[in-house]
Amino acid sequence: MSSTQGTGGMLDAGTRLTTERDEQVTVKSLLGFGGQGEVYEVDTPGGPAALKWYFPQLADVHRWRILEALVDRAWGDDRFLWPRTIVADPSRESFGYVMDLRPERFHDLPALLRRDKAVAAATPRSLITTALNTVEAYKTLHEQGIAYRDISWGNVFFDPDNGDVLVCDNDNAVVEGESAGIEGTMNFMAPELVRRDQGVKPGIQTDLHSLAVLLFYLLMNHHPFDGALELRIHCLDEKAQRKLYGTEPVFVYDPVRTANRPVPGEQDTVIATWGVLPQVLRDLFIKTFTEGLTRPGERARESEWRDALSAVRDAIVPCATCGKENMTQPDGAAPACWKCRRPVDLPMRLELTAGKGKRRPQRHIRLNRGAELYPHHLHEDPERHDFGTPIGEVTPHPTTPGRFGLTNRSTWSWRVRRADGSQLEVPPGRTAALRPGLLLELGDGAEAVVRER
Amino acid sequence: MSDIPGGPMASRPLHFIWLLDCSGSMGINGKITQLNYAIREAIPEMRKAADDNPGAELLVRAVTFSSGASWHLAAPTAIQDFTWEDVYAHSTTDLGAALRLTSEALKTPPMPGRALRPVLALVSDGLPTDDWRSGLRDIDATPWGKRAVRVAIGIGEDADREMLKEFLANPEQEPLRVKNPKQLVAAIRWASTVAVATASTPAVEGDKQLATPMDRTPTITAGASDDDVW
Structure with a gap:
């Protein structure tokens, strides 16, 4: 029998338990406790994990059934620390479940x-x-x-x-x-x-x-x-x-x-x-x-x-005086900076219309230096906002100070239509110069016009 | 945090007062040493409980009673700055004096006009030797005292359960009875964190989480402990 040591909680360090999937988990230390139970760090065959262990008076059949249903519903979404498997031990008055550990950046x-x-x-x-x-x-x-x-x-x-x-x-x-x-x-x-x-x-x-x-x-x-x-x-x-x-x-x-x-x-x-x-x-x-x-x-x-939060995110503008980020009304007037109280200087705005069907949401993206376009901008009803892979980025002109363009970071070509009817291809990696009135076809039915304010 | 507007969230003070039995019997079999140890063990958990409840500013004090009563820590001390000085055992069990002393602190002023419910945490191992009922009435006569979240820990077989129950003044709540140092650590930890949570974020079902708390202590751990006896 392995040796155990107190953790200050219900389970001792070194305690071995078996999951419903027949895996062995070993209790290492108490991470914390709340209104329903305690959370431990445990070793599992798949590496370190967390174990939530219920207070005995809450560990009833009803809770067991809820847990079973939740484990069955797991869909591998990285935004949730979802119950992976139930842990029980007939010699104890309670049970719990294994989930991933919360990474320290959270x-x-x-x-x-x-x-x-x-x-x-x-x-x-x-x-x-x-x-x-x-x-x-x-x-x-x-x-x-x-x-x-x-x-x-x-x-x-x-x-x-x-x-x-x-x-x-x-x-x-x-x-x-x-x-x-x-x-x-x-x-x-x-x-x-x-x-x-x-x-x-x-x-x-x-x-x-x-x-x-x-x-x-x-x-x-x-x-x-x-x-x-x-x-x-x-x-x-x-x-x-x-x-x-x-x-x-x-x-x-x-x-x-x-x-x-x-x-x-x-x-x-x-x-x-x-x-x-x-x-x-x-x-x-x-x-x-x-x-x-x-x-x-x-x-x-x-x-x-x-939709409102996404729109406000697209309308965050740094203050030209103090550099602090300011939230602005998506197609609205310039506010005073929350920090230095000077008026925020609004950059040009990309008025983007997404979708191919009848419902064509309009989005307003402030074209600050470094502002990015993402796949969700092009979809009429995005499943999820993912800021990991931009498809466009506002960049400075390599030689002319003060000139900015929208660089194509996607894997497909865009098309620029100028006021005189001429058009230009913007392949991946190339940049379209930003000037008011410019019309950009971004693919998948999405189009955008650059506005002065 | 100068990159986002607005300062810290508004909070209310949460006054936490330990009432600790330092009578002669607490000196037997190292009980007082265990109490000092258990309170120190609870400090990180109390800090965590305070951090989890940003609407509360947790301030701690302690009264000791033996022959008479006195403030062991008189100034309401922010939990982040709180360190524990040992208490020592001697003489009688003048709980009434401690309750009277505490009742003075629960008047307005010195209490502020706005606060969360204070917490009164009583730890005792025996029978009071003075008129504690009169002291309890003094507490109940103050606006903050009568609303206080109360927790009580009885150490060993000789603790006066009826007195502790009367102190709690809540029919659904039982005093925690501890029989060994390990249970004392768990009980102090429980008392100092659950009471803070109860006072800072009241639940719709009232003080229910204060009821039947001993299930939450590590008594179900398998295997006998070698420190079962004082």
Whole structure:
């Protein structure tokens, strides 16, 4: 028998367990614990992995069945730490599951909310990308009829450099309509769940509220209902939160009900962040946190968030004075820089129309130096935004300072049509000079016109 | 973080107060040493719990009681700066004095106008020797004291379960009873983290996560431990 050593948790280091696939896993160390169980680093035949081990009182048949269903549904998506296989041991009162380890480049959202140095690399672009990736991850789940039911700042991890996300604790996800017991913390829960309205269960519609709260935290660094009314509360206990988030929620920027505006001097962060948020995103928050409070069907859907976030990402412009990135309204006017307050100088804009059919979405891409075109720009309803392989990039002219062009990074040729009717081929690796009025045929039915502003 | 607008998220203070029994019996079989060890073991977990709850600013203090009571750590100390100085055992079990002393700290002021629920964590191994009920009434008479999240740990067979239960003032909640150093480490860790989570992010089902907590301690690990006896 192998020797074991305490880890401070339920399982000792050296403990050997067997998975449902008949693989041996060996416990190495306790990584952390939460409301449902503990997470260990374990050795498996396939290398190091993570093991979530439930507290015994939560390890029941119902949870086992949920886990089985989740393992069966695994689809190898790198945005999720999905349960790989169940681990049980007849001599123990509990069970768990094996999943991949979370790579170190992923940080938790509370670190961002605290403005921790560990995530200091975050920029408006990486945060918008994080939001977009989060929305698409949940969209993927919801499209399969799976409700996550516990969306919070505790189960989405992000890379502050590039906005990649990793969704963890997926063992709370169930097929819509099934119950799984957990209700989560009130600040993320849909008001109807906080109020415990009769017949309301956590599901995809309530997920959409939680998702909007998560996006608000991510982009605004504040809770959407914590305004003047929150400051009147002495002790923020269960009763106070039930009122604030359940029975009398008021969005801090509700255009009509203005009683809960943030208070200067006390809630300056949200005043600053909302002040520089493009209208296209403000509209979705307002809709979700006003009409959506009482009519869940009015909550912004993932596809709406995706389109708005994608559009804002394409409209991020560095300030010519201080260099800080600014979010701008996609086809809107130049804002004042959030940092130095000088007007942001807007570069030329690519007005791109995608798709071959009747639905032809228009996209506006600000042509900063280094701005990139991606495959999703050319699709009318992209499955997923992938920023790994650009198909075009704004580059400076090799000899003439101040001249810029769009370099073809794709594997196919583009076509340029000039105002006089002449046309030019732009093969891969070559660059089309950017000037207002230029028409580019980018392939697959997508075309783009360069606009001055 | 000067590349993104907005400062840190607004937070509320979460006052965490240890109430530690330092009576003579705690000196027997090294219990007080184990308590010092267990609190130090819990510090990284408390920091983690605070980090996980950005809406809470965790501030720690400690009161000890034996013959009378005194602040072992009087200043509310940010958990990131918190270090543990050993406590020592001697004399009687004046819990009432400790509760009275704590009740003074739970008035407004010195408490701020806005905060999260405070946490009161009581650790004791025996029967109080003074009028602890009067001290408890002093706590309950303060606005913050009556709303406090309470956890109680009884060490060994002689711990006064009824007293600990009365301190908790929640019929669904049981005191944690620990019989060995390993359980004490687990109980202190549990008390200091779950209580912080309960106070900072209230759940819709109330303080349920404070109920039946001993299942979460490592008592189910197979094999006997050689430190089972004090």
